Amino acid sequence: MARHRADVVVVGAGAFGSSIAYHLAVAGAGDVALIDQHAPGSQTSPRAAGMTRQVFADPMGQAHGRLQTRSIAKFAAFADETGEPLMVHRSGSVAMATTDEGARWLADEIAAGPGQGIEIYAIDSADLRGIAPYARAEGVRAMWFTPSDVYLEPERLAAGYARAAIRHGAALLEHTAVIGFLQAGGRIAGVHTADGPIEAPAVVLAAGGWLRALGRLAGLSLPAQPVRHQLLITDPLPGVAPEHAICRVREARVYVRPSAGGLMLGGYEDSPLVVPTGDVGPGFSIEALPLDPRVLHGLAARVARIFPDLAGARPRVVRGGVPTMTPDSWPIFGPVADIGGLFVAGGDNVGGFSISPAVGELLAEWIVTGRQPDLLAPFRADRFGPWPHDAELESVTLERWRLHYRPDPLPGTPATR
Numbered sequence: 001m002a003r004h005r006a007d008v009v010v011v012g013a014g015a016f017g018s019s020i021a022y023h024l025a026v027a028g029a030g031d032v033a034l035i036d037q038h039a040p041g042s043q044t045s046p047r048a049a050g051m052t053r054q055v056f057a058d059p060m061g062q063a064h065g066r067l068q069t070r071s072i073a074k075f076a077a078f079a080d081e082t083g084e085p086l087m088v089h090r091s092g093s094v095a096m097a098t099t100d101e102g103a104r105w106l107a108d109e110i111a112a113g114p115g116q117g118i119e120i121y122a123i124d125s126a127d128l129r130g131i132a133p134y135a136r137a138e139g140v141r142a143m144w145f146t147p148s149d150v151y152l153e154p155e156r157l158a159a160g161y162a163r164a165a166i167r168h169g170a171a172l173l174e175h176t177a178v179i180g181f182l183q184a185g186g187r188i189a190g191v192h193t194a195d196g197p198i199e200a201p202a203v204v205l206a207a208g209g210w211l212r213a214l215g216r217l218a219g220l221s222l223p224a225q226p227v228r229h230q231l232l233i234t235d236p237l238p239g240v241a242p243e244h245a246i247c248r249v250r251e252a253r254v255y256v257r258p259s260a261g262g263l264m265l266g267g268y269e270d271s272p273l274v275v276p277t278g279d280v281g282p283g284f285s286i287e288a289l290p291l292d293p294r295v296l297h298g299l300a301a302r303v304a305r306i307f308p309d310l311a312g313a314r315p316r317v318v319r320g321g322v323p324t325m326t327p328d329s330w331p332i333f334g335p336v337a338d339i340g341g342l343f344v345a346g347g348d349n350v351g352g353f354s355i356s357p358a359v360g361e362l363l364a365e366w367i368v369t370g371r372q373p374d375l376l377a378p379f380r381a382d383r384f385g386p387w388p389h390d391a392e393l394e395s396v397t398l399e400r401w402r403l404h405y406r407p408d409p410l411p412g413t414p415a416t417r
C-alpha cells in the first residue's frame, strides 16, 4: 500500500464522508484520504428518498432546517461547483395533518416559517389538486406548502463528491476497511486498515450504519442505533409528473413523492427492524440487508384514501438502507470528547442526505480552522456522554422513531446512560 500518512483521514465515502473529503480538499487541508470498505456512494446514501424539509417550529428542528436551506443552495450549484451532474427537482413539499393535534403542529410551523426566512402557507384541497394532483385531501384536517423544498434521486451525490474530491487532490482508498485506530497521548494518530496503518493527526468517522461499531474500536460508545428504513417506487402512473410536490402525512408517518413517472412511498412503521451493532461490522454490505415489502404495504394502507393510485400500483423498486437514530433525534457532528483530533459525522435520524452538502462544508471548516461553525453548534457530538448499553440505546431510539414527524417529541437531551 502506497499511502502511509495523511493530514486527514475520512472513514466512509457516503453522503457525509464524501462531502467532507471534497470540502477538505477544496479548503486546502493537505493530504486527504477518503477510505471506504466498499465502493464510494454504494451503501445507504444511494437508497435515500432524497427529500428536504426546511420548516420546523422547535429550535433543534430549525437548526436542522438551516442546514437543509444551505444544502438546497449547494444542491442547486452542485454541477457548477463540482463538475458532476445532479438533477434537482424544486417541487416544494406539502405537510398533511389528519387530527386536530396535527393541525396545531402545522399551524405552529406556518407561524415559524417567516422567522426562518422560508415561504410557507396553508393550502386547501383545491390548491392540492394543482400542487400534488396525485393526492386527495380525504380525511385531511390541515395542510401547508413550502415551495422551496426539493427532492433529488440520490445515486449521484456521494459518488459525485468522491470523484470531485479526487480531482482536488484527495486520495480514495476503496474496498479498504478501517479495522482499528492509532492513538497516542490522548489524541488520534491514524487508522489501521486491512492493508496496513495510515498515520494522521485528524480522523473523521463518517461510517453511517457502522458508526457505533467502528467507534467501539476507538474506545467510544457513540449513541447511533442502526435501524432499517425502506421505500418503494411504483411503475409509472398516468398524470404523475416530476414537478409535483412531496407529500408527508404526519400522523401516519408516511411520505410520498414522484419518482421516474411513478410514486415513491416510504415511512416509519411501529416496530422497525433494528440492526444489532454487532452485525454491522467491516464486511457487512447494505446489499445483504433483508427487505420486507409487507411493511411498505402496511404503510400504504394507512394513507390509502389520500393516495388512491398507490393501491393498485405495482412496486417496481423496493429498497432500504440503515440510517442511525440517536437518543434525541438529532445528528452528531464535530470532535468527540476525550480523543483529540477525532471527529464524527453521523447519527442521521433518516435526515442526513439532505444536509450532507452543508455539513461537509462546515465540518471541513471546523477541522481546518479549529473553530466551531455556529450552524453545527446544536449538534456537537460531545453533547452526549457514553451510551455503552445496546439495549438501552435501542429502546430510547425506537421511542424516537415512533414519534417521527412530531414536533420535537421529547424535548431535552437524555445525555448519557
Ligand SMILES: Cc1cc2nc3c(=O)[nH]c(=O)nc-3n(C[C@H](O)[C@H](O)[C@H](O)COP(=O)(O)OP(=O)(O)OC[C@H]3O[C@@H](n4cnc5c(N)ncnc54)[C@H](O)[C@@H]3O)c2cc1C
Pocket: 011, 012, 013, 014, 015, 016, 017, 035, 036, 037, 038, 039, 040, 041, 042, 043, 044, 045, 046, 047, 048, 049, 050, 051, 052, 176, 177, 178, 179, 206, 207, 208, 209, 210, 211, 214, 229, 230, 231, 266, 282, 319, 320, 321, 322, 323, 345, 346, 348, 349, 350, 351, 352, 353, 354, 355
Ligand atoms: C429508504 C431511505 C430513505 C431516506 N430518505 C431520506 C431523505 O429523504 N432525506 C434525507 O435527508 N435522508 C434520507 N435518508 C437517510 C440518508 O440516506 C442518510 O442520512 C445518509 O445516506 C447517511 O449517509 P452516510 O454517509 O452517513 O452513510 P452511508 O451512505 O451508509 O455511508 C457510510 C459509509 O461508511 C463506510 N464504512 C463503514 N464502516 C467502515 C469501515 N470500517 N471502513 C471503511 N469504510 C466504512 C460504508 O461502507 C459506507 O460506504 C433515507 C434513508 C433511507 C434508507
